[in-house]
Amino acid sequence: MKVLISFCLFIISLSTQAQGSISGNFSPAKDFKWVIAYELTPNGERYSTDAAVKDGFFNLKMPTTAQPGIYRLVYAVPQDEFYIDVIYNKKETVKFNFDLQHGLTIINSLENKWYNEYFSKITVAQDRLLEYYESGNESQKKYNAIISDLNSLQTTFEENNANTIAHKFIKANRSYIPKEFENLETFLKNKKQHHFDHLNINDPILQGSNFLTDKFGSYVFSALPIDITTKEQLTTEVNKNVKTAAELLKTTPSGFQIKAFYQLWKIAEANGMAEVQDYIFKNYLKKIAIADSNQKLVEEIEIASRLRIGAVSPDITWGTKDKKHSLLTMEKAEHYLLIFWSSTCSHCLKELPQLHKEINDIKDLKVIAVGLEDDDTNWKKVSATLPGFNHAIALGKWESEYAHIFGIQSTPTYFILDHEKRFIAKPDSDKEVVEILEN
Incomplete structure (x- = not known):
């Protein structure tokens, strides 16, 4: 909450x-x-x-x-x-x-009551204006009443709460209000043009809160033309908005820039906009994070990008020196299941034998089980009891190359790939694995 x-x-x-x-x-x-x-x-x-x-x-x-x-x-x-x-x-x-x-x-606490009352009332009034446009209402009287209410609310709260911290937010939240009737297309264009008019992006109190990052997020992903019809058009327009936001962010502290760009990156991730994610990361976020010595964030995003739904899985190899096998070159199948486990993990020892049994009859499925191990002694014994799986080993356990590449933080961890070896699901349990594969 x-x-x-x-x-x-x-x-x-x-x-x-x-x-x-x-x-x-x-x-x-x-x-x-x-x-x-x-x-x-x-x-x-x-x-x-x-x-x-x-x-x-x-x-x-x-x-x-x-x-x-x-x-x-x-x-x-x-x-x-x-x-x-x-x-x-x-x-x-x-x-x-x-x-x-x-x-x-x-x-x-009067200041909090002012703050909460303002945002509650102004949100209702702004929603009424959007509902007016969406309903196709043509009543000039109703339109004027909505505009008058918006102006009155904004002015009243700004005048009554001067010299308070709440006032910083109330003033910064002043949005575009038409002076006379505008159709939806004109209103949205003007709203976008004036989005940053009252935002003091260099105020440290506003920077510390989520308020400014939310404002940048609403601009980047909502201030868009109404005639967009394709995903490509959407990506292009959103990236244009990112570029505009980046110009404004140049004057702010690096820590705030990282927070703002990361918030935009997460919104793009939540909406399945991979191209926008990459644009934000490659052109802005990565450079600023590296300059700020935030390598942890860079690695986190790089892992998330490698493993996102729709991405081709990184390769996994196994076998002997004389007979090497590879995930990316192995024979075609409808689905592939990747399992990261350990022979010293009690949950793994409980789940994997049952999973091995339940998916045995699923056709056109290939399983690659990667053991994260300190040594191969116990792994050889346990993996031998799961003959239906292709077995790879990653010595070094949590510090191993595969643990890093696939961002493994617990065992067992599951990934399901499609016939092109692209990620389509990341089940949380063996039961969920079976449910997804059967359906």
């Missing part, structure tokens, strides 16, 4: 500073054990403090050195999925209730 609330950590008296805190209740209580606060900066997350969650209640005491800005409250792993982003203004004390089913309820 990703919600923006306000954080108050500091009460300033005439001559002393008191340590601020944030408290609240999580529900269901049994599902929460701890909470960690990170300051969000243009160059990434910076640890601030943490606290235990007892019977659903927590109380975070923030350092007096903590600065106003956006803080990320992480309550589970993976950390990039289970968090609440908060505004910390050093003026308010915040209490809230958070329920996994019903979401967030702020008990106090």
Whole structure:
């Protein structure tokens, strides 16, 4: 759950500073054990403090050195999925209730209420304008009412919340509003042209949050001509938008550039836009990540690119010096199953014999089982019990070449290839392997 609330950590008296805190209740209580606060900066997350969650209640005491800005409250792993982003203004004390089913309820904090109320109302008003266009409505009166409502909401919230952190977001979120009636095509062109008019992309607080990266993402993948009819046209237009975004990002810190381009790369990945992924990585993200000594990210993306659905699998070889076999040169089959396992892995020893039995009758299937091993002693014994598989060995286990090429982090790991040896599925279990192959 990703919600923006306000954080108050500091009460300033005439001559002393008191340590601020944030408290609240999580529900269901049994599902929460701890909470960690990170300051969000243009160059990434910076640890601030943490606290235990007892019977659903927590109380975070923030350092007096903590600065106003956006803080990320992480309550589970993976950390990039289970968090609440908060505004910390050093003026308010915040209490809230958070329920996994019903979401967030702020008990106090005017700034957060302003923020949440604004985005709730402006989103509804913007949706009304899009619904007007989509419905083919021709009522000038209704159109004018929608435009008036958008102007009134934006102006009111900007005027009432000046000099707050929330105001930075409210002002930056001001989108294009027509002064008079425009058809859909004209509206979308103008909306794209003015997308960045009010975005202060050099504001470190905005850079630290997800707000700016989301704005870049909406521009790149949504600010598109309405007459696109082919995948090639879509790719071309999206890449043009990436280039425009890259020009704007030049003035921002490298850490923020990496975050922004990586977000675009992930959106392209989620939408199966491999050409866009490659364009972003090769022209921008890889260069900036290397310059910033972020080799880990480069390797992560290179592995993901090698293994993405539709890509031809890297080669695997096995056999003796006199008789070598290769995945890419082996005889044709309708499907290929790659299994990465280990003879010392208890899950493997349980799953593989059963899988060997269940897929034995599946026609036109070839299986290559790669053992990630420290030595071949036990591997020889176990692999001999699975005669229906082609067996390769990768000495060095997790540090082996195949473990790196295929990004193996646990065993067993499965990949299913089509007749051209392209990835078509990455099953999570032996049962899923059988289900996919049988269907």
